[in-house]
Amino acid sequence: MSTAIHDIGYRHYDGPRQKHGQTVRALYVHNLRTLFGLGRGGKAKVIPFALLAMMMLPALGDIAIKAVVKQPDSFPMQGYGYILNPLIAIFLAAQAPVAASREIRYRTVPLYFSRPVGPRDFVAAKFGAFTTALLLLTALPMTVMHIGFLLTRQGIVEAASQPGAFRDVSEIPTVMEATREWAFGLIGALLLALVLSSFALLVAAYMPRRGFGIAAVIALYLVSNAVVGIAQGIALTRSAYDLAGWLNLFTPFNLVYGTQVALFKADGGVIAAPPPSGTGIFFLLFCVIIVAGSLAALHARFRKAGA
């Protein structure tokens, strides 16, 4: 026996134990913190916070311009995530392996499954956390930008009311219109987060090493963008506009933005070829299929890793 004075022997725990839902919520919070490097070393915080800062730049710039120049032109609210897709892709590539393959690689998964946490809880917590992180990345700047517009709107209206102003007051969105655009933007951001997180987690979970995971996510992103871009270019030069629009299905950012164009009247000019009219429901269905399929495959992957 040690003679240290603090050695008071083993004590049993008879305090409260949490319900299953609280445990899963704790796992969700843990995953979310890990994605932003909280509770890990300083290096782990650099990429997520640098990307979050960069994602904020267009919103802050937009507010600054509105405040100084007093023009109504806006950075496209609904296209925020689409236009900044390279930054989001970097976040996906850097953090999906952290969320999906770290515990598989170090064989930590069985420590969860030998506790009251099952594969379904495990996937739900990871998917929830990664979706939340992506949503933060886009919804936060969109919301800041919207608040900025509401605060600067009066100045813009006054400038447009001056005699000899370049712009007419009717060009300035009403508070109602701007808020609706922001709300649609948030729905789009959520859809984008759901599709990207399920798919990126799946890709990373099947890559044994972090480096492979990063490379695989980036490669899928670049290749799908390039292939769809080239195919759309060829289709457009032959005036096959419908075909070009359908091709948006095959790259995740275009798939989601196409859905936004078709369902929420997002600005079609942001992408090369908007989806054919009336196809919104197919685009949405395709998003649902990708999310559901990815989650099912993720579940199978983690169940295997935990046995």
Add this chain to the structure above:
Amino acid sequence: MPIITTRDLTMRFPGVTALESLSVGVEPGVTGLVGANGAGKSTLIKILLGLQRPTSGSAEVLGHDIATGGAEIRRRVGFMPEYECLLPDVTATEFVVHLARMSGLPSSAARERAADVLRHVGLYEERYRPMGGYSTGMRQKVKLAQALVHDPSLVFLDEPTNGLDPRGRDEMLALIRKVGAEFGISVLVTSHLLGELERVCDNVVIIDGGKLLRSSAVASFTETSGMLVVEVEEGRDALGAHLAERGLTVQADGRTLVVQLDGEETYDAIRDGVVDLDLALIRMEHGRHHIEEVFQR
């Protein structure tokens, strides 16, 4: 009342039968599960934890059926895997706190229990450092700590002495004994080394090729052998010759003499021999079988 009962438990993988009609009961206390590598020890633990479904047969752990009560079982047991399972960029404290929370402990209780249990396994200042720099012995201690942090009624320890040097192994075995005796937590510990388990276990279950070979108390394995073990400081051979002259059956074994016990007079003969030759007697005790000898027979 047994804490683990299996009935005709069979587990087949494509091309391999890991367990075959295994029926065994495990009593509270420290139980060794012994078998060669590939004997089905790890598979049995995975089935008992509900991580794998058996091909056929049934089992109960702490009174819960593995087929229906998996969640309840996993709330009340701890598991220390055989393999590496630690995240290198996380400290032992954070790791164990997190896993305590995953066992359902509230945040403050998780911190308190993690600190307690890490101290009990013998990790002090180093628990604030990332685990990537730990020695094998320290890693094994963290793995044991996470299995105990939620105060389970039963822990499964899969090859806890694997990869440890002799000193680390002694420490780990002492810890296992402490978990069973002082903490009052039942232990099922696997090993492919019989010898080390007889030091810490109350009972031993031996499986081979997925089948039960023997299950009984360690004491019955190591019942007295009808031999006396005698150790003297110097002059082992002289004493051996002296006793042989008096018609005793004597064998040298390392630093000791093993003398067949023929009755009360054997003790006297040894005592007199030691006195006559003016030797320093270190010990004289009943020889016991080792589990390994039983296994070899």
